[in-house]
Amino acid sequence: xxxxxxxxKLNCRLEGPAELEISGVAGMEHAEPGxxxxxxxxxxxxxxxxxxxxxILVEEGVSIERDKxxxxxxxxxxxxxxxxxxxxxxxxYDAPTYAPGVHPTAIxxxxxxxxxxxxxxxxxxxxxxTLIGRNAVLHSFVAIYRGAxxxxxxxxxxxxxxxxxxRIGNRVILQNGVIIGGDGLGFxxxxxxxxxxxxxxxxxxxxxxxxxxxxxxxDRATVGETRIGRGTKxxxxxxxxxxSQVGSNTMLCGQVGLAGSTKIGNNCILAGQVxxxxxxxxxxxxxxxxxSGVPNDVPANAFYSGYPAxxxxxxxxxxxxxxxxxxxxxxxxxxxxxxxxxxxx
Numbered sequence: 001x002x003x004x005x006x007x008x009k010l011n012c013r014l015e016g017p018a019e020l021e022i023s024g025v026a027g028m029e030h031a032e033p034g035x036x037x038x039x040x041x042x043x044x045x046x047x048x049x050x051x052x053x054x055x056i057l058v059e060e061g062v063s064i065e066r067d068k069x070x071x072x073x074x075x076x077x078x079x080x081x082x083x084x085x086x087x088x089x090x091x092x093y094d095a096p097t098y099a100p101g102v103h104p105t106a107i108x109x110x111x112x113x114x115x116x117x118x119x120x121x122x123x124x125x126x127x128x129x130t131l132i133g134r135n136a137v138l139h140s141f142v143a144i145y146r147g148a149x150x151x152x153x154x155x156x157x158x159x160x161x162x163x164x165x166x167r168i169g170n171r172v173i174l175q176n177g178v179i180i181g182g183d184g185l186g187f188x189x190x191x192x193x194x195x196x197x198x199x200x201x202x203x204x205x206x207x208x209x210x211x212x213x214x215x216x217x218x219d220r221a222t223v224g225e226t227r228i229g230r231g232t233k234x235x236x237x238x239x240x241x242x243x244s245q246v247g248s249n250t251m252l253c254g255q256v257g258l259a260g261s262t263k264i265g266n267n268c269i270l271a272g273q274v275x276x277x278x279x280x281x282x283x284x285x286x287x288x289x290x291x292s293g294v295p296n297d298v299p300a301n302a303f304y305s306g307y308p309a310x311x312x313x314x315x316x317x318x319x320x321x322x323x324x325x326x327x328x329x330x331x332x333x334x335x336x337x338x339x340x341x342x343x344x345x
Contacts, residue, residue: 001091003055006036007076007094008085011092012057020054024092025337026083028053033071040082048073057081057088093342106138115152133170145181151208169208169230180204184219184226184260185202186240200242207248210234219244219260223303229266247284265300 004018023034026042031037031053038057039048048056049067055074058064058081066073098119102108103119106124114126115134124138127145133152138144140161142156145163151170156162160174161182174180186198202221207230212218214236218226221243229248238245239257246258247266256270260276264270268282271290282288283300293307305315 001128003074004075004089006055006088010057010076010078010087011327012078012084013060014074014078016055022055023090026053028056034341036076036085036088038081038088040085045295067307089345098139112144121158127164148181163204165203166220167203167205171209171234172206173211175214175216175236179217180206180212181220181226182217184222186222186242187345202226202243207232213238216240217336224292235272241278253290 001022002018003016003020003022004014006022007014012217017079021034022036023169025036026032028037028039028047028051028307031051033052033054035053035328036055036057037051039062049065052070053073055076055078056064057078058078058143060077064073071237074246076084082150091155100119100130101119103122105122108114108120109128109130111128112130113287114120114245115133115136115299117134118132120126120138121140123140124142125144126297128145129147132144132154133294135152136150136154138156141207142158143161150162150168152171152173154168156174158178159176160178161180162168163179166181168180168263172240181204183200186197186200188198190196201223202223202225204218204220205225205227206218207228209231210228212234216234216236216238218228218240219242220226224243226240226242226244228246231249232246233251234250234253237255238252241258241262242261242317243260244258246252246264247268249266250264250268254270257274258264259273259276261279262276263281265282265284265286269287271288273291274288274294276294280294280297282298283302284300286298287303287311288294288298289305289312292305292309294309298309303312305312306318
């Protein structure tokens with residue numbers, strides 16, 4: 001693709017030869033001549049001098065300095081280079097397509113209704129009273145339990161499961177091994193010390209444009225529902241506990257765990273391995289950094305870290321003080337020794 005055409009498709013301002021041919025995209029360290037790369041994080045400025053890419057997506061005002069042994073590099077100026085790079089990937093990636101039809105090994109119940117142009121792959125199972133919209137792709141070994149309701153343009157990768165009565169909106173993607181609507185951790189203690197299993201009667205609900213990545217689980221509720229808001233993304237190995245509510249356009253990164261009845265607001269980011277206690281609320285627009293533990297409510301537009309999670313600035317001060325503890329301990333011992341000698345006199 002010519003660089004001028006690429007700039008037009010990405011809505012970027014071109015600095016460089018319009019006729020330059022671009023054959024693909026790559027990161028700055030691995031890009032070869034003829035490829036497009038991007039700079040979205042200023043910590044990678046040094047790679048500008050050495051990348052072999054022929055063109056780069058970069059913000060306005062960023063000066064491009066090159067090693068003199070390398071040819072000049074063209075610039076596509078964008079207000080959001082990372083987003084432009086994401087769109088460029090779509091232009092060059094040859095995504096697999098799936099022809100409409102049902103594989104002979106798939107089992108579809110007579111009362112199930114599947115929209116037009118659906119692809120149902122090998123060994124899939126669709127139970128009774130199930131409704132799936134248009135253009136669905138069930139890759140292979142996908143199980144859709146009884147009473148599930150699924151919208152248009154659904155994509156379920158191999159070994160994903162949608163449990164009974166779950167409700168899923170349009171353009172939802174389930175990566176490999178995802179389980180939507182599995183039983184939540186609901187058990188009542190009996191007098192003899194054993195656990196009595198509570199029926200998990202409430203469905204899991206995923207709104208439009210949600211993506212759930214590999215081996216993540218959204219549990220169904222004991223009563224009520226578990227809901228994931230529109231446009232929210234769940235990373236690998238995330239657990240959303242029963243009756244939790246996650247707002248729209250929120251991101252839960254790898255190994256985040258929400259205990260039951262947690263409420264996460266809109267436009268939040270919970271970084272990797274954040275854990276929350278149950279029955280608490282995290283306000284809209286909040287960011288919680290990796291490995292933080294959240295035992296209490298968190299206000300909107302906050303930036304929290306640590307365990308127990310506190311404001312990030314406070315946490316940084318606490319960590320700085322913690323690093324000084326060995327020296328403080330040494331000073332205390334010296335003072336105690338001096339005080340002991342004074343008393344001995």
